[in-house]
Amino acid sequence: MIIRNYNDYLCILKILQMSIELSDQEIQRREKLTRLRDLGINPYPAALYPVTDYSIEIKQDFQEGKEVCIAGRIMSQRDMGKASFAEIQDSKGRIQVYVNRDEICPGEDKTNYNTVFKKLIDLGDFLGIKGTVFKTQVGETSIKVSELTLLSKSLKPLPLPKTDAEGKVHDAFTDPEMRYRQRYADLVVNPQVKEIFMKRTKLFSAMRNFFNDAGYMEVETPILQAIAGGAAARPFMTHHNALDIPLYMRIANELYLKRLIVGGFDGVYEFSKNFRNEGMDRTHNPEFTAMEIYVSYKDYNWMMDFTEQLLEHCAKEVNGTADCTFGEHKISFKAPYKRITMRDSIIEFTGFDIKGKSEDELRAAAKGMGIDVDDTMGKGKLIDEIFGEKCEGNYIQPTFITDYPKEMSPLCKSHREDPELTERFELMVCGKEIANAYSELNDPIDQRERFEEQVRLAEKGDDEANGLIDQDFLRSLEYGMPPTSGLGIGMDRLIMFLTNNPAIQEVLFFPQMRPEKFNEQRGPELTENEKLVFDILAKEQSMDLNNLKEKAGLSNKQWDISIKGLTKHGIAKVQKTNTQLIIEII
């Protein structure tokens, strides 16, 4: 076909469009689909496949000659003429299979081996395997295949890390961006990633079982809230059309769980997806999971005992031991944990005693320690800054920090011995907070005053203080809430410690990422410059290159890009003669 105008070109390109966008290997795999169908093989069959066994279990419980039926992806293939070895990966691991031509093709027709298995099956395809268990000459447990079924064809090549004899991994799939964006591929090829998420699920069930055994009830509370309370953080805002009101995604579930204690439950807990519209980094994702539990007739001392029992139990369920490694640190979740008041901790690391000090004295002291302070900071905030700067990082082993200043804890009961303090603890591990608990404030009048104080702080410019008062929550307290202790645990943080991962993205299946830009389909459109060059050339069909360049009147760079574009699309071709360069339309 001679291309004479732009429309001709469009026709050709539409036909070629598919092959322009797909890689070599992707095209080959699509062609194989057709060839399989031509052989009467459905690459995506509907029928169930009667799996009887799993890879790891066959290897662990070796039984010579056992008939098995497994299914999974083919992850490696070693053809040796009339016999081949391959590895099948199922949900539990991998096992080698031995495919012998005459075993799977007992008759004259060897198509199933020569064509289907050796040519049309690709790495990543799902296969069903029937066969018998045996050991090869080198002692590897394998399955001698008697029947091989294609269960699903893979059209896109997977990354292919390989492990050598020394256990060294080659070509590892490690790029975090690709791993997070294509977690499915990450999970297929990186078994250690799968392990993290299995541990994550174990942690949740361990905690759930611990609470259920203690007689507490798992509940669900609203995620869409008219007032996002229970913490100081910027919420995500949305809008309800029918009610025509703004709604917020919850930043905590505390106030709702306490309403349930008012309602008469002894103990309630919830694994709560919370949403905070703040910065993202290796320890913060916009949505994260907290666990909060409230138990009536208890105080924060009881809760400390409960927490250390809980965490020891969880660590053992997840890792089989209370000890774990986090980066350079060895930590032990075995109870009991060290307990120290915030005042003593600050004395220990700075020599400064915060007791009875005024706001100005605290500000001066903080300044003296080289801490950035400003006028919007109240007493609580100042103490928090001092603690965060000078003390927090020193607690590697699990340590309860107790008795926080009142200003920092608007939902916590005043300390029974010192009205400046609250009955609160945080649990620090490796210098990070993983749990936070109170003897909950149940005096409705005190609570109202604390909220009002928060409003004043918000007006003063402390952007973490909450500016709205949850009147309904106060009303519930007025009916009376029993003495109650509450605990919150950052589940993502905890699983980071239990799996030795410094990044929250590693313990979330799908961490938040900026949306990926999929290449806009490079349609048959030519760029303006390409059209310009094409039009000049089309009149002549063949021209001297320099002559064409001059007529186009483009800058060197733009000329270069345009002509490369045209040759790449296969509409123009440059030919060398002895004396000159000729460009012609194909």
Next chain:
RNA sequence: GAUUUGGUAGCUCAGCUGGUAGAGCAAUACACUUUUAAUGUAUGGGUCCUGGGUUCGAGCCCCAGCCAGAUCACCA
């Protein structure tokens, strides 16, 4: 938000002072009936993140942007 490193074949990565874009694996073809990072031979495969600029000539230099990582700041 600041600093910094990176983006090259399906994957992992080289690429010299700026001069026709490379390797291993994967793919394609052939050989090989107990291999295991199988092996041997041959072949194909590229929007060098995007857009400008400098230059006779840019993967490389300059400017702007996109995406990600790391460090720091922020974060009850």
